[in-house]
Amino acid sequence: MAAGEGEDKKSQQHIVMLPFLAQGHLIPFLTLAGNLRRRFGAAVTVTIATTPLNARYLRAADPQNHIHIHELPFDSSDHDLPPAVENTEALPLRHVIKLFHASAALETPFRSLIRRISVADGRPPLCIISDVFTAWANDVAAATGTVNVVFSTGGAYGTAAYISLWQNLPHRTSSSDDGNFSLPGFPAAHQFHVSHLHPYLRAADGADDWSRFFQPQIGKSLKSFGWLCNTAAEIESLGFEILKNYVQKSVWCVGPLIIPARTAVAGIDSRTGKKFGVSPEDCLRWLDGQSEKSVLYISFGSQNTIGLSQMTELALGLEDSRFPFIWVLRPPAGFDVDGEFRREWLPAGFEERTARKNQGLLVRGWAPQVEILGHRSTAAFLSHCGWNSAVESLSQGVALIGWPLAAEQGYNCKLLAEEMGVCVELGRGAECEVGREEVRRVVETAAGGGRKAAEMRRRAAEVGRKIRAAVAEDGGGGSAWKALDDFIAAVGGRTNLIVP
Incomplete structure (x- = not known):
């Protein structure tokens, strides 16, 4: 081992990311992982854990291999899904809920991954960054000596509405004849209408397949260390305040995570x-x-x-x-x-x-x-x-x-x-x-x-x-980069990670 190499390894921190199995989630997770590497360089190792077919896509999208991609074993046939289905994009909407429920099978191999990383690094990862829909990562974090942070790939307003609707199903108890209803956590003037809701949510009663997945996962997500959100407070000031007040946690607005031009x-x-x-x-x-x-x-x-x-x-x-x-x-x-x-x-x-x-x-x-x-x-x-x-x-x-x-x-x-x-x-x-x-x-x-x-x-x-302005990198960076600094400082308060 070269002189100083042990010290570099000791000072390096590991972040493990767990996106949900959908294109609209994988891309923001990969972009966030890239931003962590750009901001903190060799001080941070980032691993994204996902299923084999999604891992293949992520590797193709990151040809320089700046991000470690770990494959979690998954066989869709074990879950009454067609063979080789590992992404919502490959499913008709009526079958998507099966994939949501099937994704819980990733918990056991993910727990093993965190333990292996802890042994190899001599300490647990700095944190886990999980999706709202993989919030069972809170249980893994608690069992392995780290913390879990939820990353919402949507905006603040939409995220707050989504989690409040699924948690409370307020449209079912509304006495309004015109379809309008109030949403817990939102100002009274911000009325929603049943037509804003997807048919599966409109019909949800707490005992259906959709409720049985979303309500427990959202409940677990609210127990996380904090939240990352794919937005900037300056474009969503109201949504940011609503989300922060609803989750009662720190919310770091690390976006919007704009996808670079394509080649x-x-x-x-x-x-x-x-x-x-x-x-x-x-x-x-x-x-x-x-x-x-x-x-x-x-x-x-x-x-x-x-x-x-x-x-x-x-x-x-x-x-x-x-x-x-x-x-x-x-x-x-x-x-x-x-x-x-x-x-x-x-x-x-x-x-x-x-x-x-x-x-x-x-x-x-x-x-x-x-x-x-x-x-x-x-x-x-x-x-x-x-x-x-x-x-x-x-x-x-x-x-x-x-x-x-x-x-x-x-x-x-x-x-x-x-x-x-x-x-x-x-x-x-x-x-x-x-x-x-x-x-x-x-x-x-x-x-x-x-x-x-x-x-x-x-x-x-x-x-x-x-x-x-939020995503600009010059002069120390805009609000997205400063939020990333604040997030790392919060989860790394007990470590020797140095923010550049």
């Missing part, structure tokens, strides 16, 4: 491992040919989709609006979401007409979203309002049209529309009726030249400046 190797997106449906070069070339602030970008994320009739009306409304658009197509609800897209799912002649007029670019597969949102021609983003997509859009000053479909997306859309003023809602849920005339009207409102569109763009640009 392609042989047509594959290096950040996701997905095959591009259009090359970034061809996509940007098409955008270059459009007028500034004229293009509508449409994507419902990696797992969500709308129904066939909704898809038809959306297509017709887009054509009526005459706005140029890029639409990331996925099979409609009820079909294999990862299957091939069929031409008959769109109105007859739609693709040919919009291509001939240079109005539409239809993408079957993955699109270079970061680059599209950052292009001068992009005017607005029709989105499911997943938090990762929302902050990617706002970081570029692009306003949104919201059509939330699942998870906490309805609460995100409520925040973006009612609190931030950067979004107008088109639809709510996979069951809602949206007609072509409503599509045309909303697109014109959000992407056109009127007062409403100008005000949304102004507000989005303001939020974008705050996001970029």
